[in-house]
Amino acid sequence: MVEKYHIDGLRIDTIPEVPKWFWSQFSQxxxxxxxxxxxxGNMWYLGGYLGxxxxxxxxxxxxxIRDILFNQKDMYNIRNYYNEWAKNIDSNRLNYMAxxxxxxxxxxxxxxxxxxxxxKKHHRACHAMAMTxxxxxxxxxxxxxxxxxxxxxxxx
Amino acid sequence: xxxxxxxxNAARKKLQIWSQPQVERYVDNQFYAYxxxxxxxxxxxxxxxxxxxxxSYHPFSNGEVICNIFYPDSDCITVSGGFNVFLxxxxxxxxxxx
Numbered sequence: 001m002v003e004k005y006h007i008d009g010l011r012i013d014t015i016p017e018v019p020k021w022f023w024s025q026f027s028q029x030x031x032x033x034x035x036x037x038x039x040x041g042n043m044w045y046l047g048g049y050l051g052x053x054x055x056x057x058x059x060x061x062x063x064x065i066r067d068i069l070f071n072q073k074d075m076y077n078i079r080n081y082y083n084e085w086a087k088n089i090d091s092n093r094l095n096y097m098a099x100x101x102x103x104x105x106x107x108x109x110x111x112x113x114x115x116x117x118x119x120k121k122h123h124r125a126c127h128a129m130a131m132t133x134x135x136x137x138x139x140x141x142x143x144x145x146x147x148x149x150x151x152x153x154x155x156x
Numbered sequence: 157x158x159x160x161x162x163x164x165n166a167a168r169k170k171l172q173i174w175s176q177p178q179v180e181r182y183v184d185n186q187f188y189a190y191x192x193x194x195x196x197x198x199x200x201x202x203x204x205x206x207x208x209x210x211x212s213y214h215p216f217s218n219g220e221v222i223c224n225i226f227y228p229d230s231d232c233i234t235v236s237g238g239f240n241v242f243l244x245x246x247x248x249x250x251x252x253x254x
Contacts, residue, residue: 072201075188079180095174118203121246124160125199128248131164132197133190134178144158 002032009033011098015049015056023052035098035136039105043088050089055096058135060085062100065129066109069122099135101126102143108155110148120146160226167225167252171195181213189241191215196222196251203246212238221254228254 001007015023015036027034035055038046041063049056064081067073085094101123102108109126110119123146131137142149149155168174176193183189187209189198194215200207216222216235224231226247232254233239241249 069199069201072203074185075201076183076185078188079183082178082180115203118246120157121203122201124157125201125246125248127157127161128164128197128199128250131161131168132173132192132195132250134192136174139161144161146157 002030007032009035012036012053014039015053020049020052023049027053033096035096037105043084047089047093050093055093055098055136057103057138058097058099061097061130061133061135062103062106066101066126069125069129070109070112070114070119094134095136097135098138099130099133100138100140101130102147103138103140104156105152106155107150108142108148110146111150111154163225164250167195167250171252179215181215182209182211184209187243194253198241198243198249198251200243200246202243205245207243209241210238211241214238216251216253222251223254225250225252 009032010030012034015038023036034053035057036049036053038049038056039059040046041059043060046056046060068075068077110123112119127139127143171193173192173195179191181189181191181196186202187200187207189196189211191214196214218236220235222233222235243249
């Protein structure tokens with residue numbers, strides 16, 4: 001399939017449901033970039049899947065950066081975020097992690113309470129970081145038009 | 157928002173930032189700035205008023221003209237030592253060489 005359709009990379013769902021040895025073989029056999037969904041913000045846990053796959057969805061970015069911006073936490077926490085990654089994985093691996101601010105599995109962040117105009121500003125700041133920080137950005141459909149659906153299925 | 161993302165994407169490709177290391181340039185409680193090669197990104201967690209910071213540690217050369225990708229014709233700075241970054245009402249600025 002990869003060869004037939006000239007696919008550049010594979011995004012794989014629910015990685016922890018299948019043993020890591022399988023993903024190692026699968027990733028190697030695919031011959032392309034592989035990024036998997038591990039729905040967890042713990043960097044040590046996420047880091048445990050690197051090697052079996054090229055990268056995982058960066059739920060640590062999602063939870064941390066979104067919280068800092070939308071909840072107006074101390075911006076020194078961004079420094080702390082990168083320092084924590086450095087303790088958990090080889091820094092080169094961060095280049096392949098998939099950064100995102102919103103997705104279809106979580107209530108869109110713009111559905112949170114608060115002033116709409118303020119939330120839009122945080123939304124832009126978060127996406128600016130996702131697109132320029134070390135890693136590979138993922139922009140989910142809807143983010144480009146301030147989609148604000150809540151829990152499933154409104155987030156789809 | 158679509159246009160906002162498009163401008164960042166175009167700048168990403170133009171400067172090929174994925175091959176450049178990320179360097180923290182300024183941080184305090186309300187402001188964070190970092191660079192990827194010759195791209196400097198400045199963000200704030202504040203949504204009202206002006207957040208102004210003087211950036212003395214940056215990737216640009218003296219005399220170099222840098223512009224904010226969101227207002228490339230009107231928001232430009234000639235670098236001389238350091239420079240001020242003004243973020244109005246929670247905006248993001250991304251400076252790249254003109």
